[in-house]
Amino acid sequence: MGDAREARGPLRIAIIGGGIGGLSLLLGVLKHCDRHVIEPHLYEATHAFSEIGAGVGFLPNAVRAMRAIDPEIYKAYCRVADQAPPIKVNNRDMSVFSNVYMGMDGRGGTNTSKAFEEICTIHNDNRFRNIHRAVFLDAMINLLPGGFKGGLVSFNKRCTNVHEVGGRAKVLFADGTSQTFDAVVGCDGVKSRVRNILHERERYEPQFTGKYAYRGLIPINDAISALGKETATTQALFFGYGGHLVTFPIDQGKTLNVVAFRGAPEWNYGGNWVVPATVQDALEDFKDWSEPVQKLLSLLKEPDKWGLFDLPPAKTFVKDGKICLLGDCAHASTPHLGAGAGMAIEDGAVLSRLLGEIKRPDATQLQRAFAAYDAVRRGRDQRLVTASRNAGMLYGFEQPEVGDDIGEIRRILSNQWDWVWDLDIEAHCEEAIGMMHRPISLNGTA
Missing domain, CATH: 3.30.9.30 (D-Amino Acid Oxidase; Chain A, domain 2)
Known part of the structure; x- marks a missing residue:
């Protein structure tokens, strides 16, 4: 008689939200995960994919993260992005x-x-840079097998609640339907419903x-x-x-x-x-x-x-290997460093690579993957929120002890973006993978 864990079907993962973050994760799972082990499905609340806003700029860290998810994303981006003069x-x-x-x-x-x-x-x-959000979203959709009609995406599915039922996550939708999954990843933006479900006792509301x-x-x-x-x-x-x-x-x-x-x-x-x-x-x-x-x-x-x-800093982006937050729903920031969308792509790169480390459909591995993702990503993501606010004050001559001192502003601008741009995404992913595979003692500590 075989092991029941080996006999079960793939781990089902619901991706809630079809913006840049949600599609980055879906494409990453398709690239790095065995479909017999991880079965993703994306649920979008509206009737079609859409991105709020017009232009978006992707910086060196973001384009490296695209390559880490799937080089095809980077190639698609290069085809439609504006090219900066070298x-x-x-x-x-x-x-x-x-x-x-x-x-x-x-x-x-x-x-x-x-x-x-x-x-x-x-x-x-960064040779290629600015792009219309909708154009980039279309380029990502075209990389899905069969596009948005390929069976990996459902529209008009607004998540209203998530309940734990029998060790799994039951997702309730506004249309009265429900589905059961092994895990739910919230990619549903700054007004996220999934975030409030995860932080049911300590809500993190946008400010x-x-x-x-x-x-x-x-x-x-x-x-x-x-x-x-x-x-x-x-x-x-x-x-x-x-x-x-x-x-x-x-x-x-x-x-x-x-x-x-x-x-x-x-x-x-x-x-x-x-x-x-x-x-x-x-x-x-x-x-x-x-x-x-x-x-x-x-x-x-x-x-x-x-x-x-x-968003104020949250204590965690994950819960019990059942719920995980990605992109703006976890760490929405102001746009003053031009890095919010890029951070969501980084999130997608790290999480998809971690999920790719799961070699058999064992739900306990989801908890390890989510915990490693939280440990590696949360500090960097939340640093952006604070740094971006400070940058907005700098640009308006409102930063204490700097004001309109142009010499000091020049000095700050000369390295303000270094920590954002210089991330080695491959080393970042390897750090997370190492954490995921670190031995755990019986009391749950590494």
Whole structure:
């Protein structure tokens, strides 16, 4: 008579949420796991895949994580992403990550007709960079066997609860149906239902960060008329008192993505995080800024106004080998370091590689994999939340003991991203795998 553990079917894993994080994990599981051992299925709450926002930039750590999940993701990304012009810096092949400018001319807004002043230029070694979120999502979907019709994805499935039943996880959906799995991975964003289920007694709710942003897209020729060709066709950061702007081209250089940030003591729109705004609203908020910035904002068409929220540090991303959190639902951050989506891809790389270490359908191995994922990822992910908030304060001359000291700002910017960009993802995954296989004593400690 065979071992019952050997005779059972594959471990069923529900991935809740079909954004960049959820699809990264699904593609990673398909690449690294034996389908006779791990059987994934993704559940998306809406009727189709969608990503909130327009442009997104992927930095060196993110593209290395794409390769660690599946080189095909990186190839697909390169086919549709904007290519940064290559340059030589200290005999290394680099590209411009961002040009940084002073976006206003003085605390009182004097001489606002003056063009912005350059503070510094930041470089990295990422050849391909910015992309429209929806375009990247489509590229990832095309890598699924059979696309979204290949039987690995279900739409209109909003998770409402998860119950433990007989040592497994029963997922309840808003349409009245339910499914039973060996584990559930929440990839359902900053307003995550899965996170609240995991932290049933100590809820981790998003908190307003004291900033909001206007977002919009501008045809590149119009943007060039406002900023000039050099600035409009590369990524740029504009600093000023109480706010900053980020601009970068997407759609193969046809469109400029514009995000304009301002500080506010509170967000008075109830449960709405995105509200309609007008160009006049944006111009009023940036009335003391340089003329090129004001001209750029005047070109926005029906901009949205986004409240910026992030998550306080959680004690864990996992529970009992049954529930795990990935991406924004675990560690939503502000966008000031441009690394949130990249961190979700890193999460997907590490977790999928850990799941690939499970060689037979033994549910106890899920607990080991989830525990190793939590141990390796949580500190780095949560560091981003704090560092990103601090960066937003820096850009608005609001950071204590720095203020508008341009020399000190240059010094901080010169290495601000190093810890994000320089991650060795292969060593990171190997560290997690080592933890997963570490011997455990009878009392559960390593």
